[in-house]
Amino acid sequence: MTKSLLTVAAMALSIQAINAAEAVVAEIDFSKTESYDMYHSDHVTPVIQDGALYINNTTADLNFWDVQYFVLDGFDLEDGVDYTITAKVKGFTGNLPISIGSWDASFGGELNFEETSDWQTVSRTVTSTVTASGCHLTFQSGNYTTPYWIESVKITREADDPNGEVVEDAYVDFSTATVVPYHSKNLELKLENGALVVTNSQQKPFWELQYHPIEHIKIAKDVRYTITAKIKGFSGNLSYNLGSWGQDNNGEFKVNDSADWQEISSKVTSQFNIDDAFLLFQSEFVGTYEIAWIKVTHVETPAEPEDPNLVASFYTGNGKTFGGWGDNTTFENVTEDDKPCLKFTHTTAGEYYAAQIAMDLPLESGVEYVMTFDVKGNPAQNILASMQNADTWAGCGDFSRFNISDQWESVSVSGTCQAEARSGEFNGRIVFNLGEYVGTLYLTNVKISKKSTTTSISEIEVEEPEHWTVYTMMGIKILDTNDKGELGNLPAGLYIINGKKVAIRK
Structure with missing residues (x-):
């Protein structure tokens, strides 16, 4: 057995290999698609327009099946399996018939959209009655004559946790x-x-x-x-x-x-x-x-083990939320893309501290904290989050800066609490300084942890084994291989690799 410095390359992740609870069967993001080249009926010509698939049927008095078009193609189905169809759509109101299957056999349902001019994401779970390859998902809207747009479509299948x-x-x-x-x-x-x-x-x-x-x-x-x-x-x-x-x-x-x-x-x-x-x-x-x-x-499924370094979490499904203050500012607890979120809107730029998102939590001087969250909104750069004493409002240090894009991004920032004349925990606060930001952002899955002392997988010398067995922190086996290179398919996170807790950072 040889000794080597273990390094892991960043490689694409197969969802089917990692997430035993849900696997993506097929998906498409029309905002990243240059042209539409799938099957469609003669009454409509789908085109890519404004970052979405644009559908405009101008012929009245048609049956719903007279206008149909593929949104996904070339995937497999299994009889008796539940499939969830999720679509992000704007401009459609009511029931949108769908058909899923092959030319020989198919099954269907409807996606139900509310009356709104905004984008909305809806899902429908259907049980397959066919086993086939080369299947397609068809949308049908011959009886709808108002233009509408489709940004993305995804099919997922659920699988029981084998360790549940x-x-x-x-x-x-x-x-x-x-x-x-x-x-x-x-x-x-x-x-x-x-x-x-x-x-x-x-x-x-x-x-x-x-x-x-x-x-x-x-x-x-x-x-x-x-x-x-x-x-x-x-x-x-x-x-x-x-x-x-x-x-x-x-x-x-x-x-x-x-x-x-x-x-x-x-x-x-x-x-x-x-x-x-x-x-x-x-x-x-x-x-x-x-x-x-x-x-x-x-x-x-067994509950995920509690992270001993976790200090606080918000908008993770635990019901815990926060708000803030500032002129020309609104704070709303909403659901966006099926996620519990804080929706923050600021309409007029001012000093960086003039509008703040704030969350109270215990802090400790001399401790380095890692804050992770998912965010999207009007794009901005170099956003600053800081630590404070909640009783005196004294500053206690800053986190590394982060950017905001119009798509969901997972962010990780870190900073060391530096409260003078303090020892042990005290009433702390973390604030996002957004006085210069104009627009709307959504924030979810916020977690603040003390920095783990776990050694990075890219920093330790190990006796290179001949076989690699990898479990998630929930105890689910996700990899069993003789090829060390397959570790490169793992995303950043904590794992049990050959019996040891290891953090992969990319």
């Missing part, structure tokens, strides 16, 4: 059941031979052929549930709703034709908090089939 805990929300074993579930009068249900036997003897719409195999389930919004059943004698599509009346979380099993017992599974993300939900099955299947058992589960 599987929680059983409901389970029924029909071999021990004594009561037949609630069902419509058009079905015959009975308990026989250790199973629930379901018989439909006539062709009717599926909504007239439903039953509740499980009731009284508590489900939570944005949680992804897995419904699994052991079934025999059924073939085709078995629809379900995990929800309540008027609060539907719909999905579908695609069941192979087999006379043998088989386990089927489907996932659905709840759109509601429901204390007393039910699982409803319905199908136009004519004949008799059996169900041995059904269970509903979800995966809980």
Whole structure:
């Protein structure tokens, strides 16, 4: 084994390799696209205009499907997987139909936009009913004759954390059941031979052929549930709703034709908090089939270990916020791009200290602090953040300066607290000096930490191993390789590499 100075090159990150909870399937940023060259119908010609895809249908009285165009192309889909479509759009109001799939098979839904002249980002989660390659996402708006713009579109898929805990929300074993579930009068249900036997003897719409195999389930919004059943004698599509009346979380099993017992599974993300939900099955299947058992589960991801160096955090989803002061200034707590944010607006330039964002927190003299945050807004350079004594307003040191762009940027600045005649913690304050700034900015995910004494991976000499195993700080294995060069794919952050806590800085 040789000794070497370990260095890591900055390389592109594969989201699929790092984030086990969500992976990007396909995405496009039309603000960075020079021209549009995907399929579109004859009634409209999409063009890149003003940093977005511009759609203008001037023909009235069309069906929505008469105007359709691809926004993403060439990606793969998997049957039964939930996909989330997210789009940033301006100028469209109401429901925008979407279709996702191949030319041979597709499924769809709608993106729902509010009436506003501003940009808005909306998402919709749909469950795939196809497994195919070379798929496309199509927008359809033949019945809409007002111009609109699309800045970006993304498809992501959720994946359960492999290190998470599987929680059983409901389970029924029909071999021990004594009561037949609630069902419509058009079905015959009975308990026989250790199973629930379901018989439909006539062709009717599926909504007239439903039953509740499980009731009284508590489900939570944005949680992804897995419904699994052991079934025999059924073939085709078995629809379900995990929800309540008027609060539907719909999905579908695609069941192979087999006379043998088989386990089927489907996932659905709840759109509601429901204390007393039910699982409803319905199908136009004519004949008799059996169900041995059904269970509903979800995966809980372990909480991220608390950073011992963290002093304070704001706008991270913890409900903690801050404000500030200044003339010609407004401070608003808003949601921007699905992030909890401080929206700061300043209309008239003045002295640098005339408008300040401020956050109170304990500080300690002689300690170096690192402050990280995400910011976007009207572009500006060399913004200064400073430390103060909250009781006396005395200055205690400055952070390194940072810039603001019109796109989200992750910023990290550092500075040493230098409070004279102080020892130990005191009531401190950090201020952003924005008196010279004119415009609007959004600030989120603000964290202030004492500088870690963890050694940088680019600074330590190590006995070079023959194999590298990398875990996140949450304990999720993300890399297992004999090639040291693959470490270059890791973004900056803290990791456990071969059992040691290591910081990668780029």
